[in-house]
Structures are given as structure tokens and as C-alpha cells.
Amino acid sequence: MNKNEICIDVRDLKIHFPARSGLAGKVSGWTKAVDGISFTVKKGEVFAIVGESGCGKTTAAQAIMGLLKPTSGSIEINIGDSSNDKNPKIWDNLNAAQRKDLRREMQIVFQDPYSSLNPRMTVKSILEEPLIIHKLGSQKERAARIDELLNQVGLSKSYLDRYPHEFSGGQRQRIGIARSLATSPKLIVADEPVSALDVSIQAQIINLLQDMQTTYSQTLLFISHDLAVVRHIANRIAVMYQGKIMEMGSDDQIFSSTLHPYTELLLKSVPTIKKSQNSERKLTDKKEPSADKTSEDKSQNENNEHRGCSFYPRCPIRTEQCRSESPQLEDFGDGHLCACFKAKSK
Numbered sequence: 001m002n003k004n005e006i007c008i009d010v011r012d013l014k015i016h017f018p019a020r021s022g023l024a025g026k027v028s029g030w031t032k033a034v035d036g037i038s039f040t041v042k043k044g045e046v047f048a049i050v051g052e053s054g055c056g057k058t059t060a061a062q063a064i065m066g067l068l069k070p071t072s073g074s075i076e077i078n079i080g081d082s083s084n085d086k087n088p089k090i091w092d093n094l095n096a097a098q099r100k101d102l103r104r105e106m107q108i109v110f111q112d113p114y115s116s117l118n119p120r121m122t123v124k125s126i127l128e129e130p131l132i133i134h135k136l137g138s139q140k141e142r143a144a145r146i147d148e149l150l151n152q153v154g155l156s157k158s159y160l161d162r163y164p165h166e167f168s169g170g171q172r173q174r175i176g177i178a179r180s181l182a183t184s185p186k187l188i189v190a191d192e193p194v195s196a197l198d199v200s201i202q203a204q205i206i207n208l209l210q211d212m213q214t215t216y217s218q219t220l221l222f223i224s225h226d227l228a229v230v231r232h233i234a235n236r237i238a239v240m241y242q243g244k245i246m247e248m249g250s251d252d253q254i255f256s257s258t259l260h261p262y263t264e265l266l267l268k269s270v271p272t273i274k275k276s277q278n279s280e281r282k283l284t285d286k287k288e289p290s291a292d293k294t295s296e297d298k299s300q301n302e303n304n305e306h307r308g309c310s311f312y313p314r315c316p317i318r319t320e321q322c323r324s325e326s327p328q329l330e331d332f333g334d335g336h337l338c339a340c341f342k343a344k345s346k
Contacts, residue, residue: 006078007187007219008041008064009088013073015059033059035243036073038329041219043078043186046210048222048234050266056243057223061189064221065108066091066099079105079186079219104134107180109209111192113172117164123150123175124160130182149178153208170201177208181216188213191223206233228270231255239263242310245329249336259338262311309340317342 015034018027034056041047049057062068064075069092076088079102089102107130110116117126127146131137137145147157153174164172173193180188190209194202210233213220224230230237231251238248239262247260258264308323309315315322319341327339 003088004078005042006040006076006088007043008039008047008221009074009076009078010040010060010064011038011074011076013037013060013063013075014071015056015063015068016071032243034063034070037238037240037243037245039238039245039248041221043219044217045235046213046220046222046233048224048230048237049240050224050227050230050237051240052225052266054242055240057240058191060240061108061191061221061223065106065189066103077102077106077187100134104183105185106187106189107183107185109173109176109180109188109190109193112196113169113176114164114196116176117172119164122161122163123155126164126175127179127182130179134183136183145182149181152181152212153178168201169197170204173197173201173205174208177205177212181212184216185218187219187221189221189223192225193222194229195224195226202229203232209233226270227255227266239266244310245337245339246311247336247338247340248329249334253334253336257336259332259336259343260311260340261315261317265314 013034014036016030016032019029019031020026021028037060049060051057059068063070074090076090078088094102124146127149128142131142131145150157155174194205197205206229222234234251236250237254239246241262247254247263254263258267308325309327312318312322321341327341329337329339331337332343
């Protein structure tokens with residue numbers, strides 16, 4: 001892949017948080033929120049990171065946005081004005097002014113539309129704030145831009161002087177999307193943008209994000225736990241579990257040629273109108289390890305370490321190799337990656 005085609009390049013990213021105990025707050029272990037993930041996001045594509053709550057997907061997104069400092073690894077971001085496009089940005093290498101310029105080019109749509117908008121600010125003030133911070137346009141030009149943003153997200157200009165509490169959840173999320181578009185960013189990070197909304201509203205917001213991404217040729221990094229939503233919007237998907245990427249590929253590869261048992265679990269957890277009697281999850285065929293763990297398992301938990309596959313305790317096709325060795329992402333053809341020793345034999 002041509003380096004100029006890459007928007008985000010993540011290499012062996014690790015983000016560990018200290019676990020403290022005792023009155024002195026001594027570090028007793030580490031929580032590995034993100035544990036050595038690598039992926040690239042091409043310019044203009046919709047790349048989704050999907051997984052259960054606590055898998056590390058939002059933590060990874062925050063590091064990409066420069067909101068968290070990685071423990072190790074690298075994140076290169078290739079956006080900005082055309083003169084600098086050939087020089088990817090690394091947060092640690094930027095001064096304050098450069099960081100501000102980069103933040104103008106990348107914006108975020110938050111999960112909760114109720115807490116992400118300042119209740120003391122009107123819609124006009126909320127949408128004008130990023131324009132003022134980045135010194136974009138005169139007062140007249142900013143007013144015209146605000147009207148344009150409201151029109152793009154399907155809201156009336158009569159809402160300008162209203163406060164967030166006067167809107168529904170779907171309307172608030174539209175305001176949040178309009179705010180993220182204010183500076184004409186090249187990259188949008190959507191962190192669970194529809195999980196707090198009614199199902200009837202989710203499709204509207206997803207369609208709006210798709211329209212905006214297509215209209216402005218933006219790159220969209222989409223974070224979600226819902227594969228049904230991801231299937232509707234993403235070009236490529238990375239499936240995360242306990243800080244690691246289990247499987248990664250195109251939407252067709254993930255949904256039609258599933259390789260990893262965890263991805264299979266996620267797919268079978270998607271609600272359907274009708275299920276046949278034999279459509280029970282394969283992962284329930286074998287019991288998960290009970291509370292009577294071996295001394296080896298207890299030792300590993302106490303040291304917050306697990307030498308083998310992180311999915312081992314829940315996997316129906318696990319072997320002794322899975323207990324002692326951690327599988328690495330392997331290409332099974334056409335960029336379909338999977339971290340599973342048994343993937344070839346499935």
C-alpha cells in the first residue's frame with residue numbers, strides 16, 4: 001500500500017494502566033487495556049473496531065486522538081495541509097501549535113449525546129465554538145457556516161437559540177455531528193455514536209454519518225460493540241478482545257468467511273427475527289472453566305499475566321497449545337488476518 005494512501009498507521013500499540021493497592025498506592029500490577037495491536041486505515045475508508053465493552057477499542061481511539069499517551073508502540077497520522085501530507089504526524093513530536101492544527105483536522109463524535117453537549121450553551125454557541133478556537137472566518141462567515149451545518153444534519157435554523165435539554169437524543173447527536181464537521185476535518189472518530197439511542201433513530205444517524213463521509217471524502221474510524229451496525233457502514237473491520245485484535249478483514253470476509261471463534265460468537269449474538277433450533281452458539285457446547293481453576297491458572301491471574309491466547313477460557317476449540325502460546329495475526333489471503341492456531345482447520 002502506498003504510504004500516501006494511509007491516514008492512520010498503528011504499530012504494536014500498547015496502553016497499560018497501573019493497578020494500585022494499599023494505603024501507599026503501590027503498583028501491584030498492570031491492566032493491559034491495549035496490548036500490542038497494529039492496523040492501518042486508508043484515506044477515505046470507513047474502518048470499524050468492534051468488540052465487547054472493556055476490550056480496549058475506545059482506549060485505542062483515544063490514543064489516536066492524542067488524548068492518551070501510549071505505553072509503547074507508534075501512531076502515525078497522515079492528514080493536514082497538502083504541503084505536509086508526506087510527513088506523517090506523531091503526537092509526541094508536535095509542539096502546542098502543531099497539535100492544535102492537527103486537532104482541527106480530526107474530530108470526534110461522542111457516545112452519549114446527553115453529556116457531550118454543554119447544557120449552558122445554545123446550539124449556536126456549541127457550533128461556533130470550534131470555529132472561534134481555530135480562528136476560522138469572520139463573525140458573518142461563521143454565522144453562514146453554522147446555518148450550513150444545521151442544514152447538512154437535517155435541523156432547522158430555528159433551533160439556534162435553544163439549549164441541549166430541549167432536544168431528543170437523536171437531535172442532540174445530530175448537533176454533535178454538526179459540531180464535529182465545523183472545521184471540515186479529514187478524519188472523524190465516531191465512538192459508539194448510536195449505542196445510547198433508540199433503535200428507530202440509530203439508522204438515521206448511521207445514514208447521516210455515511211452521507212457526510214461520502215460527501216466530504218472523509219476517513220471514518222467507527223467504534224462499536226454492535227456488529228449489525230458495523231455491517232451497515234464499514235469497509236474493513238478489526239475485532240478486538242481483551243486488548244488484542246483477534247481478526248481483521250473486509251466486511252465480506254468478516255461476515256461471510258469468519259475465521260475466529262470469538263468473531264463467530266459476536267455474529268451469533270446479533271438478534272434475528274427467527275432462529276432455527278440448531279442455531280445455538282457453538283461456544284456454549286463446551287463449558288467454560290469453572291471457579292476451580294488449576295494452580296497454574298491462579299498464578300497467572302495473580303500476576304496479571306496470561307501466556308496463552310486471551311480467548312482460551314471461552315473457546316470451544318481450544319488446545320493445550322492455546323494455553324501456553326499466544327497466537328499472532330496471520331494473513332489467510334487477501335488481507336484477511338486472524339490470530340488463531342485452529343483457523344486453518346475450521
